[in-house]
Amino acid sequence: MSGGDDAAAREAAALKALSRRIGRAHLRQRLGLEHEAELRQRRQGARSPHLENWRALPSLLHLLLTLTGLRERGRRNTLRIELLERDCALARLPAAFEGLRLLHLSDLHLDVGNGFVEALIERVRGVPHDLCVLTGDFRFRTYGPCEPAMQALAALRPHLGARTFAVLGNHDSIRMVPAMEALDIRVLMNESERIERGGEALYVAGIDDAHFFRAHGLHKAADNIPAEACTVLLSHTAEPYLQAAHCGFDLMLCGHTHGGQICLPGGIALITESTAPRALVRGAWRHGPMQGYTSVGCGSSLLDVRFNCRPEVTVHRLVRAGG
Template identity: 50%
Template sequence: MDEDILRKLEERLGPLHARQRLGIETDHEAQIFGKGLLSFHIENWYPVHSVIRNALKLTGLYWRGRRNTGHILVKRNNIMFKELPPLFDGFTILHLSDMHVDMNDAAMQRLIELVSDVRYDLCVLTGDYRGKNCGPFEATLDGVARVRAHLKGSVYGVLGDHDTIQMVPGLEAMGIRMLLNESEVIVRGDQHIYLAGIDDAHCFKVDNLEKAVSQIPSGKFSILLSHTPEIYRQAADADFDLLLSGHTHGGQICLPGSIPIILDAVLPRRMGSGAWRYHNMTGYTSVGAGSSVVPVRFNCPPEITLHCLRWG
């Protein structure tokens, strides 16, 4: 552990959160490499990655699936809110998720081309910057920096289950404000909305929704960034108006009709991708701009999303 990174994390987050997250990461990595108990998960069993890759190559599907990772769609999601302050009518959020920047250079180059041409007011990143879920992260920071150089204005992010908290100083140094159970106020004229973000709730279980909402006044319009949509019940009960998330990849390898074979999340399938609603809260689950385990996609094209908030 780099002592300079530890010092910066303790200054930024306080020693408790920093050391807690680092300790959980260490235990998780030990479990992956056979030093503890770990329930089977395809992302953690690296020999399976080669098996899947070789099987796809034998069937002739691998290179088609790899080309598919570069066919990134620009999706537009218009959302009506009666509670939205009128000055934020038309406010547009660029949503990037699950880039896994070190998995596919060609896909990331295409992503850079796309984000350079779209117009938006704010950019949010909902985690999983790294390809693997342990190990070195320098290549990840380099890849994110290349994307960040083409993003305009303010950028906010949260960590995913593939990300180490050791990346936070590097991400913030390049101008990405990481929200780790924290919130920020977004101002337009004399009106404002609130943007909150939680640490990973899927694998590391270090989310603290109560802390994230503690500085948001009751009744104010608020948006929550979470890597996983699995906290939809808690978010709705906390009175968030909008939840933006990713994690699922929409299945990544799907049957015709975008029907996922595997959806790595405990939630209703209708929440596994795209727009959905739960009680009074609107949600959106991005299928992600990158790919995980094996850099292929079938019947589930990657995406970047422009959420346009409308008042009325």
């Protein structure tokens, strides 16, 4: 058997194991939609309804920014990753989890090149945290090989917490899951995990992409969580916030919008590629009893520039409301 045959056999075995875990229908749906999306993107190009699939657009923007002298400034901005730290007060947080620090990275787009991974590693290196959560979009393009992004993730992984959880985004392939879990990153595919500390429990749930693939299953992610438990939900996008709030989640962490990435002065986003309300495009928000936070992301998409919207990594410190 050739090396290529060996690799294909290993992937088939890994996907079979994943099918047993998440369900045959979920795996078939995701693989089928990925295949159709790639065929459609290659065939339609600039006629795609999603901006990130417009093949001609990056070249046009590159030319425009070069002519205006802004190209290199925009690239430099992508490497100026800031660290944000915030307290998040949760009414149902168990006492044993008071002060728990969640390092949140979103929209990493790791295979963009130009020194980005090195800058990200430098930013997160030594940042104290107890858990790390990654809310999707590991690949720069929405199609193509996954290996460059996975190699970059392998370089980043030693600088993340021992317990790291992730969900997939609309740029990601379900074929990434075995490679990510080989790096000891738990990918939550409409699933949840119980975290224990001092005899008490906190739950972390995660859903598959709700923006493009619409493969999210909130009810399935919540199935094994006690009704009274405090739960953090990971989602690539804030778009299913209404359903999430009524499922009883306490905190929803997400990304996807990049905060607009190319914004007017004051951080006013021109485009967000999201159906969520503008109030949910970036930063902290609330719907009913559920709190949320939409990261502006630490990477860039479509074009490797940022204006008036610095990339971020965020540490959420969980505290008890009224404590």
